[in-house]
Amino acid sequence: MGDEIKGRVKWTGGTQFIGRIDGDNCAVILGDGGISxxxxxxxxxxxxxxxxxxxxxxxxxxxxxxxxxxxxxxxxxxxxxxxxxxxxxxxxxxxxxxxxxxxxxxxxxxxxxxxxxxxxxxxxxxxxxxxxxxx
Incomplete structure (x- = not known):
């Protein structure tokens, strides 16, 4: 069985979200102002x-x-x-x-x-x- 990877996406308003994978140093902006x-x-x-x-x-x-x-x-x-x-x-x-x-x-x-x-x-x-x- 492989390693379990966990992350989360949080709605920041409008059509923008911020995603982060646990243990990683960076976050990704999804939607407005970010990448689809x-x-x-x-x-x-x-x-x-x-x-x-x-x-x-x-x-x-x-x-x-x-x-x-x-x-x-x-x-x-x-x-x-x-x-x-x-x-x-x-x-x-x-x-x-x-x-x-x-x-x-x-x-x-x-x-x-x-x-x-x-x-x-x-x-x-x-x-x-x-x-x-x-x-």
């Missing part, structure tokens, strides 16, 4: 896979200098308005071997990234592309 929950879901997927790719490439001893992950999603028109398509583009900086970059992304998407797995399990088509930007 569905946009936060996209950011979660991007953050999850970015973490994986950096850690995997470092473990492979590849000279990664930076990473940017761009993500886009299309939602269904009908409720619930879940994502039907998500695309992730990885921009990897450094003299990184392209095959190892591809392998790191595949490992993230097929094995490690729990957030991507949730999106795929909801039926969304998840695609990705990447580029290596050298010096």
């Amino acid at each position: 929950p569905m946009r936060l879901l996209l950011m979660s997927v991007a953050g999850c896979t970015a973490y994986d790719v950096v850690m995997i490439l470092q473990k492979m001893r590849e000279p990664i200098e930076n990473l940017e992950v761009e993500i886009s999603g299309e939602r269904r028109e009908e409720h619930p308005r879940i994502y039907r398509k998500v695309h992730i583009h990885y921009r990897i900086y450094g003299d990184v071997n392209e095959e190892k970059a591809r392998r790191a992304i595949e490992l993230s998407q097929d094995k490690y990234c729990s957030a991507s797995a949730h999106v795929k399990l909801s039926g969304a088509e998840l695609t990705y592309s990447f580029e290596v930007v050298r010096g």
